[in-house]
Amino acid sequence: MTGEQRDAFYSYLHTTIEVNEGTEIDKINAKNFVDITASYYGVDQIFHDTGYHSIIDYIVKDFRDGDIRFEQIVNKISYDQDLVEVQTVNGHVCRAQYVLLIVSLGVLKGRQIVFKPLLPQWKSNAIGRIGYGLMDKVVLVWDKAWWTSVSYYFKRVTSKPSPFSAWISVNKWNDRPALVCVFIGGDANRIKTLTNEQAVEEVQNALQQMFPNQSIPMPIDSFVPRWKSDLFSNGSYSYLSQHQTYEDMIYISKPIVNKLLFAGEATSQEFYECVHGALLSARREFDAWAALSDWNFDSHFYECERVFFISET
Numbered sequence: 001m002t003g004e005q006r007d008a009f010y011s012y013l014h015t016t017i018e019v020n021e022g023t024e025i026d027k028i029n030a031k032n033f034v035d036i037t038a039s040y041y042g043v044d045q046i047f048h049d050t051g052y053h054s055i056i057d058y059i060v061k062d063f064r065d066g067d068i069r070f071e072q073i074v075n076k077i078s079y080d081q082d083l084v085e086v087q088t089v090n091g092h093v094c095r096a097q098y099v100l101l102i103v104s105l106g107v108l109k110g111r112q113i114v115f116k117p118l119l120p121q122w123k124s125n126a127i128g129r130i131g132y133g134l135m136d137k138v139v140l141v142w143d144k145a146w147w148t149s150v151s152y153y154f155k156r157v158t159s160k161p162s163p164f165s166a167w168i169s170v171n172k173w174n175d176r177p178a179l180v181c182v183f184i185g186g187d188a189n190r191i192k193t194l195t196n197e198q199a200v201e202e203v204q205n206a207l208q209q210m211f212p213n214q215s216i217p218m219p220i221d222s223f224v225p226r227w228k229s230d231l232f233s234n235g236s237y238s239y240l241s242q243h244q245t246y247e248d249m250i251y252i253s254k255p256i257v258n259k260l261l262f263a264g265e266a267t268s269q270e271f272y273e274c275v276h277g278a279l280l281s282a283r284r285e286f287d288a289w290a291a292l293s294d295w296n297f298d299s300h301f302y303e304c305e306r307v308f309f310i311s312e313t
Helices: 003-021 030-039 052-063 105-109 121-129 185-192 196-210 248-253 275-293
Strands: 074-079 084-088 093-096 099-102 114-116 135-141 153-155 166-169 178-184 221-223 260-263 301-303 307-310
Touching (some): 121 248, 135 196
Antiparallel strands (some): 135 178, 301 307
16 A cells, blocks of 8 residues: 555545544544444445435324424423423423433533433533534535436545545435535534535535536535534534543433433434434333333323423323
8 A cells, every 4th residue: 555545545534433423533532432333333324215204204103193292492301209390491381200301412511401400410421521523514406417426425535634525425315416515523613604605615616626627517506504503403413522431321311210211312322323323212211111100001292392201191
């Protein structure tokens, strides 16, 4: 391997790890990352070609008669040995014997929900130590595809890591002629400071540099998600920070007084940062819930935007 090839390989590896973890490589706990990568090596990322809504529709198909409430933003949760009370910003109050809280780690870190009494120190410490990254994107859409790649992903190979290294070809699975440029950590924070027009211009210029022999048309549409500014996310997904222990994901998932339960991707040791990690963690807590309650009941889900809980029929 030549020096140039070695540099290109390290640059590619650098970009791949940062995209997977959602943060800069120097913020990642190398040992924990290697341990979990070795355990789950070979697990593929996939795109669901019919979108997330089809998954949600399937999950809730048996709860069509349940009480699902939207635009109920939770700002306070009170709990004791007997009851959990959930309060929303518009003054609505839900009370239940058990509550399953599924929010992003960014919401917990931002203390957007007031807990009364305060969360135990061991849980607060775990919330503080677990890393929470930022992946953002710039999506460009054309009237027809001008590129020939048949892969979901392609990466720009350079001797040094570049903010324009990771790309997704959207038309691979839905025939929409669009490319997505992925930004991580500091690069994503910088994109946050730009207007949509400035962000699109930077990505368009990067594409032209990547394909110098091709005249790339201007996109007909664009989209910049800006996950850091999303009230219900405040970022993207968790990562193994240098300050956390591997057990912190267990601590964050532990229930409080066996009444207030926690789920979400950040509570999953096996599949943190993944959508299915969030789903499986909810199933994990439902099983624990059923064991705690020892009830035989028909389930009805109630949603207060950030809180799901089950009540006895």
